[in-house]
Amino acid sequence: MSRVGNVIWWRMAWRNLWRNRRRTLLTASALSFGFVASVVMIGFMDGMMEELVSNGTRVVTGQVQIHAPDYRPEQSIHDTMGGREGVDVSALIALVEAQDGVAGAAPRLYGGGLVSSGDETVGAVLMGVVASQEEAVSRFGHAMVAGRMPGPGEIVVGDAMAETVAIDVGDEVVLVAPAADGSTGNDLFTVSGIFSVGVGGFDDRYALLDMGSLQELMAMDPGRIHEVAVSVERIRDADAAAARVAEAVEAISPGLLTESWSVFQRQLHFVTSMARAMNSIVAVMIFGMAIFGVANTMLLATFERRREFAVARALGASGGAVGRIVVYEGLLLGLVALGAGALVAGPILVYLHGNPIDLSSFVGTYSFVGSAVRPLLTVEYSWQGPLASAVALVGTGVVSASIPAWRAVRMPPADSLAAR
């Protein structure tokens, strides 16, 4: 078929489309509405997931972590990075921070112990931190409800723990903790601050100490740490950043294990993967419904034109050519609807991104897989949602046209002309 001939079929399809302007506009509107609904819903879903991951990783864990390979899952205090000799912590941190996409890195040491004041004692996860470096990774420093992050000989606890053992800033607490040499570390610490991050069981279980102080309490050398937590500039790029960090770290400290949040926050990753799968299901459902509506309309439109098709066939047009016109009509209808839908959806997305819908008058903040979710409906930009919706929309146009097209092809011209 010649190029000119091809263009003619498109033209005819386009003209046919506008012969019944009102019906076409209504049908296109249905499709446009489906597109807008799909894009916005997926945007909301992405927004929720982004919030979930952000909260799940920005509170404490960061998006990338480095450990000794056998540190997880037992998290034994003996499994420090670089074994008993430890690592050059400042060199390691500087190297990690120099990688593309990395926003900050913080060394950590973990232990377990008893925090006591007066007659009250509570078991705690002791976390050795460097306050200045922690700032870029975790939320502790930003979540102080009283005082400040710990310096040497100082301790910071969550508000729930502070309440349990009845302590306040300036009080002295007793710390008893198993040390790495088998002895029992014990010492007095001054409470320098109280934090409240609100989620994940940190407020009643975590106590932060200055790195050096905890190392001394646990009889560990300054080079011994359990973890480097890394925050990335964009959560979406965490895996790529993790790969760069892993490569750089391998060069100076071979054998360490670098993982992104999708590995060490499996639950969270599972939930977000589920949500992504749900996005496709949303699109399928919306356009699945649309297919039948559009098909019905187009069936009617082709039925009205059955004589016309018969004349065309009688004049020598092939059945395929007639069917193609109908499919072209469906395709053009889809594209028109897509254009209109995009014009509407774009501004809505931009608006919602900047002005999240606040549902806090209906529901409170809730915690989900260790992450706080604010009751804000916000949308996140992505290519996937609109792209999938667009493909689904145009696909809908074509698929719904194929049934009437098939009928148009099958209808013998003589029967149509004879109005049988």
Added chain:
Amino acid sequence: MERMSSQSFRMRSRGLTAVALAALGLAALGPEAVQGQTDPMVLQIIDEVDRIMRGESSTGRMRMEIDTEHWSRSLEMSIWSLGTEHSLIRVENPPREAGTATLKVANEVWIYYPRADRVVKLSPSMMLGSWMGSHFTNDDLVKESRIIEDYDIVISYEGDRDGEDVWEFTMTPRPEAPVIWGRIEQQIRKRDRMPLWAHYYDEDGTLARTMTFEDFRDLGGRRVPTRMVIEPGDGEERTVVTYLELDFDVGLEEDFFSLRNLRAGR
């Protein structure tokens, strides 16, 4: 006879569970009314073994060397004991831990942490934890003193082992006994009633812990095993306790074993 064996119960068991544990206050008196199927012959032997260590009070110094997969360390400690219900153990070296002390009175244990100036009374949930990072549990401090109450003891072997005339006891826990072992076996040599080893089996019958007694010498006028090795089942780790000094009948009274004295180290 009934009365006699009851007497034996009260005397018993220091030798049975070894000198080191005895000094830790581990050997002990059973209650007045003990029933069960312990062989009267065993009770007589235990009574004789006990004679070696019988002394109302004792004091001494010991070294405890601990080897584990991840660390090794050596502690020197002073010990005081009175009968079987009271003991006080205080770390003298290394400096990091000097002053750390353990007080046992009957079934209760307190630990003093000098840097924090804090006394912690061990709760039931902490009793199975390690004592001072060694392969002893806190439970060993108090539970060993109840062996005759908690176990039926029979002589499972009597005769020659490697040229030494010995008895071997098998101790099986009584149905209601609150113990963690499924079975304990112990060998005692006949000529001087010295314990040679004890094997501790868990409830599945797997060897979980071995104690070996060595280096029998006269300390404080009595023959005692001055070295005891305790190894968990796999034999890759160990705790060795060595007696450096021992004195008996040193005139300690019950009020010596007080929380005040527990903290008196430094």
